[in-house]
Amino acid sequence: MLVKTAQLQEGCILAEDVIGKSNRVIVPKNTVLDTKMLTVLQKFLVTQVRVQSVLVDGSTFRPSEIIQEDEPKPRVTENKDILTLYLEAVQQYKQMFQSWQSGLPIDIGKVRKMFMPLFEKVLEAEKELLFFHHYCTKSEYLFHHAVTVGLLSGVLAKKLQYTKGDYCQVAIAGLLSDCGMAKVDPKILNKSTALTPAEYKDMRQHTVYGYKMVQKVAALQEGVKLAILQHHERNDGSGYLLNVKEEKIHPYSKIVAVADVYHAMISERPYRNKQSPFKVFEQIHKDCFGKFDLSVVQALSSLLMTLSIGAKVKLSNEQVGEIVFFEQDSPFHPMIKISGTNQIVSLKEERDVFIEEIIK
Numbered sequence: 001m002l003v004k005t006a007q008l009q010e011g012c013i014l015a016e017d018v019i020g021k022s023n024r025v026i027v028p029k030n031t032v033l034d035t036k037m038l039t040v041l042q043k044f045l046v047t048q049v050r051v052q053s054v055l056v057d058g059s060t061f062r063p064s065e066i067i068q069e070d071e072p073k074p075r076v077t078e079n080k081d082i083l084t085l086y087l088e089a090v091q092q093y094k095q096m097f098q099s100w101q102s103g104l105p106i107d108i109g110k111v112r113k114m115f116m117p118l119f120e121k122v123l124e125a126e127k128e129l130l131f132f133h134h135y136c137t138k139s140e141y142l143f144h145h146a147v148t149v150g151l152l153s154g155v156l157a158k159k160l161q162y163t164k165g166d167y168c169q170v171a172i173a174g175l176l177s178d179c180g181m182a183k184v185d186p187k188i189l190n191k192s193t194a195l196t197p198a199e200y201k202d203m204r205q206h207t208v209y210g211y212k213m214v215q216k217v218a219a220l221q222e223g224v225k226l227a228i229l230q231h232h233e234r235n236d237g238s239g240y241l242l243n244v245k246e247e248k249i250h251p252y253s254k255i256v257a258v259a260d261v262y263h264a265m266i267s268e269r270p271y272r273n274k275q276s277p278f279k280v281f282e283q284i285h286k287d288c289f290g291k292f293d294l295s296v297v298q299a300l301s302s303l304l305m306t307l308s309i310g311a312k313v314k315l316s317n318e319q320v321g322e323i324v325f326f327e328q329d330s331p332f333h334p335m336i337k338i339s340g341t342n343q344i345v346s347l348k349e350e351r352d353v354f355i356e357e358i359i360k
Helices: 035-043 082-101 108-124 126-130 138-159 164-176 179-183 197-203 206-214 222-230 251-266 277-287 294-308
Strands: 002-004 025-027 048-050 312-315 320-327 330-338 344-346 355-359
Touching (some): 025 035, 082 126, 108 138, 108 164, 164 222, 164 251, 251 277, 251 294, 294 320, 294 330
Antiparallel strands (some): 002 048, 312 320, 312 355
């Protein structure tokens, strides 16, 4: 819907780029507006913007004055758009997490009911995985992280030729991988600055806490339970808490490990800013020799290249363009067609320029 800037509130999601008078993007599409972003719009004298009808917390945005309504979308559950399903899943996971904090057990039936409709939708529209991190806020990072890691883990398992029964289990493993955080001191979870060594030691216990929470859930495969326990282990033994090596790490764990690190690094977190998706993937690729399973990293590489063709990106030099081609030997540095000029730029050759963000 098109609304006046004065009608906006924190949590609104931009439905299209905000373009300045110099024809540059001031704020990209899918940005979740916070106090800082609202101030930016005011300083650039932006009088109206188009936003989603749903807020980042999953509730409906209904300003008192609307310049132009979008075409109404069907509201029956089967036809909910994927963004609505995603944001609702995040809020439902948050509610479940809070119930675990209060001591209630994991209700796996409720977990599946919340998550599987979204996962099935994502399997039909995998490209949406490129954009979910845009909606992740620092205050609700933990809940967005759980849902997206679940989705990405399941999609990677499918790409690795797992059966449907198995890739659905891997997806649940990713979703519940941080369930043990519910048993960590909330002061540590909610801290906005870097953790002290003692706090970090306490936080690392979440893998054991999570394993104990699911240990007696009969509906979960043992691989799911081990993924919750082992998703921070590394092939070279440098992970935690058990410091086990490659041969003792369950295959599900190796998939969730890659999904977990990738999403964590591209998202806004309480004490770390998000990084460029392609720079993150480049770092993961370097780490695959010793830390991560090569087949899983290759699956992520194939997925990112396939989904990113045609995607709109913002470059580090402020230019906007479209990914048009990947060279197999350089999956981090694609060729970009610059908007407005149609100039083709090879990031393999222009190493001082990189993709800052994928924008929808």
